[in-house]
Amino acid sequence: MSDTGTGQHGAASDWPKIRTVGVDGMLVSFGDRLSEPANRAALAFRAALDRAAPEGVEETSTSLVSAYLRFDPVHRDHAGLRADLDALVEERDWYEADLPQGRREWRIPTVFGTDLAPQLDEAAEAAGMTAEEAVASISETVVRVQTIGFAPGQPYLGELGPEWDIPRQKALTERIPEGALAVAIRQLVLFSVSTPTGWRHVGQTGFRLFRPEAETPFVLRPGDAVRFEPVSRERFEAMKDDPDGGARAKELT
Structure with missing residues (x-):
């Protein structure tokens, strides 16, 4: 060819x-x-x-x-x-073609909004929704790990509906924490390290994506399905000692 x-x-x-x-x-x-x-x-x-x-x-x-x-x-x-x-x-x-064998479906507990994820309202307004509608839209959508990139083990996930075709910010957020869930251009990014970003921070997880000490240091793989499940601030705090942040996975056929 x-x-x-x-x-x-x-x-x-x-x-x-x-x-x-x-x-x-x-x-x-x-x-x-x-x-x-x-x-x-x-x-x-x-x-x-x-x-x-x-x-x-x-x-x-x-x-x-x-x-x-x-x-x-x-x-x-x-x-x-x-x-x-x-x-x-x-x-x-x-x-x-069918997606590759060996994929998994992850359910990842996520706090949406609050001071942990302060840009939920801003992102929801850009998408033409209330904050509650935005949480429902994101959490009810099963997204796919489209690729791993930018930082070790960091997944780009999508696609969300066309209403989420919102641009990145014009200015950078000085720092976003590890485990942050951010949104732009119909995609979600789950951050594996703390870093500056132009993506809007809408949720926070306790999921440790990059584990250099492990035999398989990148936890998520391209093709994996992911669903972000809303949880309370209290439940999130209770799961902090778990490197998976309460996330669980099942094999997909």
Whole structure:
């Protein structure tokens, strides 16, 4: 497949695209902006790539709409690997593919608003809702971990409904705490570290996402489903000693 070819996502689409990244990387992209089908395709394609295990591939990962692979250029050239990727891309319509096996559904206790998450009212107003409506909208939506990025173990989750297509702030919040839940552009971010941000802080969890001492340091994985369950300030405080912050998971088939 050439960099601009006929893809399977719509008539005469330019996607997917296969591109070279440096001397030892290849990128298979399923769109130029986030969408549910493009994210699904990237996750499914990466899982298929891991199963196929093309010769010379040493590492794979996903972004919002792409699957990346790093390979050993000493033992495998770009042309041969591209041929393998072309063949895998053509195997099926990846936009309609099932999500990878081994996903989990997480339920994460969350305090919405209060002094712990002071921008709930502001975000709700931007979305045209009351604070109560905003909490219901977020907590009743099962979102998916679309990618891990920006900070170790930090998930971008979505998508929320179109009413949540609100912009990031023009100015940065000086610091947002670990476990903070923030919203913008139809996505949620659950922060794994304390950091400045332009996203609006609407909820607070006690979930420790990055555990460098563990065999698997990133708790959430791309493709996992997540639901943020409203809890009282008192219940949140009672769960502070739990590194999961009261979160629980079940396997999805």
